[in-house]
Amino acid sequence: MRSAAADRPSSLVDMHTGRSLMPSPARQARTSINCSLAGRICRNLRLHPEQLSCTISDTRTSNLRYTGDWLNPRGDNWSTLSERLRGTPALHQCLDLLLETRSLNSIRRIGIPLLSSELLPDEPVQTRGYDRAFWLAYLSNAMATLANGMMVRYSDFVDMIGGDEQQLGLIVGVGMIGSIIIRVAQGEAIDRIGSARVWFWSVVVYTFSLLLHLSISSATTPGVFLVRALMQASLAGFFGASITFVSLRVPPKRMAEIVGALGTSGFLGLMIGPLISDWLGSGELTQEQMVQRMFWTAAALALASAIATWFAVQGAVLPVRHARPPLLSVIRQYHPLMISMTAAVMGAGFAIPATFLRPFAIEAHLSHVGVFFVIYAMTGFGARLASRSLFERYGNRPWIVVGLTLLSISYLCYVPVTNTWHLIAPAALAGMAHALLFPSIMSAGTAVFPRRYLGVATSLILAMFDVGTFISAPIIGIFLRYAKPETPYAYQLMFAGVAAVFAVVTILFICSSAGHARHAEE
Known part of the structure; x- marks a missing residue:
């Protein structure tokens, strides 16, 4: 023996x-x-x-x-x-x-x-999360969000090329089609060729899409819709791949925490980006000069994001090709319907101020909208840090309910706004809602998918954010187009109506069983 x-x-x-x-x-x-x-x-x-x-x-x-x-x-x-x-x-x-x-x-x-x-495994190591790669991803996300935050004056660009609120809504809504379509392919690409490649090339394309706006001269030509779609599609690829990249580096139960931590960089971008745009628009520059400088500055920030991304993904392991079921069968089997509806509401809730707050401020004779995004970002940043460990402790469902409630109330707070400082209340409530909703919805929506389909799951939930924008932006633009000649309270009616829709979805979510802790078997 x-x-x-x-x-x-x-x-x-x-x-x-x-x-x-x-x-x-x-x-x-x-x-x-x-x-x-x-x-x-x-x-x-x-x-x-x-x-x-x-x-x-x-x-x-x-x-x-x-x-x-x-x-x-x-x-x-x-x-x-x-x-x-x-x-x-x-x-x-x-x-x-x-x-x-x-x-x-x-x-x-x-x-x-x-x-x-x-x-060979096709996933990166699971670490404590906060390593060199994470902080480079944090820097990259901050730069890209800063560039995107400057697009708060995108309405000035549309106005410069001859568009109104209705055309603005159509451009933003149609642009979301590109984002939604690319999300479907992007999720499959992340799982097949790796989140690192998709992440880097998405931010490169985003940089060029910003500069392509400078070649557009009319709000009705197909070019403006194509360029907007390219910008949204590349931005979708950037966020989807970066979230997948950092999420795969921690256990599933910590996904909400790591996504929330990465998201704090986005709040910094949302806070500073609009201030830069307001500063460019408050000088003696003509509208055309301001728009040109806005896009050039945003492109430079996006380029800095690409450089940070390049260093973050060095040494990333490429996934090994293996047999996979058809994409549609995966989505049909694991798709969380109620979570997707909630994600669409969140997407609409955050896109409406970014698109229509500037025209509303002009209508209400408000001096600038930068204070809204500063309060929004500061409140969201603080709430995100304070709630970072609560998702793992109490689950995602309670925070989705709280976030939807805060988002609904925030839209009611727009109704009495008559000066700039009145924007503090809706900004603070929306910032807290964003801090709670994004990580909890992402975690709850992806938890029902097996880990090997995390790229598809992440892209699907992010696509539902875009669906919310795609549906809401054209509807609101058309409503304002026909309501403004009839009543001076068109914006107030719009905000109240959106709040009512969000409240209904909140009640439906509470009555459902969505969001409970449940992880798919590998």
Whole structure:
């Protein structure tokens, strides 16, 4: 009968250099565990101990590399590898041994011959989340949101090329078609070619789409709709891929937290971007000069975002191609209907001020709208930080209800606005609603999808945000076009009507079972 000692490797050998690595006395206990583990792996694989080599190290590394015929686990997402090893019981049992001894941080490399590259996992390592890649993503998101925040004066661009509120609503609404269409393809692309590639190229295209606006001279030509659609589609790709990128780096239960943390950078962009646009519009520049500088400045910020993205995705592991069911069957099987409706309401709720607040301010003789976005962003930033751990503690459903309620009330607060400072109340309520709704809806909506379809799930929920904008912007634009000649309270009626619709959706959500903690089986 063989002893356990006989099954252990005779020495610890670095697979690359062939040098023997003897552990220090301080690491003797951990080394003993790992040597025993190596012996058990040898037995399961029917390998001679000398065929197995490992290096003892406490170093945390970021992903799983494939070198020749060796698979080198370095703290990777083991659930993905486990799924692919189910058809090979011996290898799967070895993986269980690794998990059993909690040696993910103490074994730097375990070389197992004859494993093909088909066993490579397609997800990045699950870390604590707040590493170098996250903070580069944070910077990239802040720059892109800052550029997008400057588009609060997009109505000035439409006015410059000869459009009114109705045309503004049509341009924004039709532009959302591009965003919605690209979201469907984008989710599949993220899961197939990786969120890193989609993220980088989306922000590059977004930069060019901003500059293409400078070539548009009419509000009725197809070009303005195409350019707006390109801008929205690339922005959709940017946010969807960046959210997926950071979400895959933490366990599913922490998704709301990490998405919320990333989203705080967006509040900074929303706060500063409109101020830059207001500053450009408050000088002695003509409308045309102001619009040109707005787009050039936004493009420069988007370029800075692209640079940050480039550094963030360095070393990202590309997903391995494998058989996947048709996209429509995945959506039909896992699509959360009520969460999607809630996401559409949220999208409309946040897009309406960004699109129509500027024309409303002109109608109400308000000096500027920058104060609204400053209060909105500051309140949202504070609420996001305060609520960061509450989603994991109490679940997503309570915060969706609170967020929808605050959003409905915020629209009622627009009705009595007669001066700039009256915008503080709706801005504060909308900021808190945004802080609660976005991470909770994203987490609840994607939780029902298996982890391997996270790209599709994220893109689907983000697409529903765009659907809300696509439906609401043209309707509101047409309503204002015909209501303004009939009554001086057209905007007030619009805000009250939107609040009523949001209240109805809130009641429907409360009566449903949507948002309860439930994760799909892998």
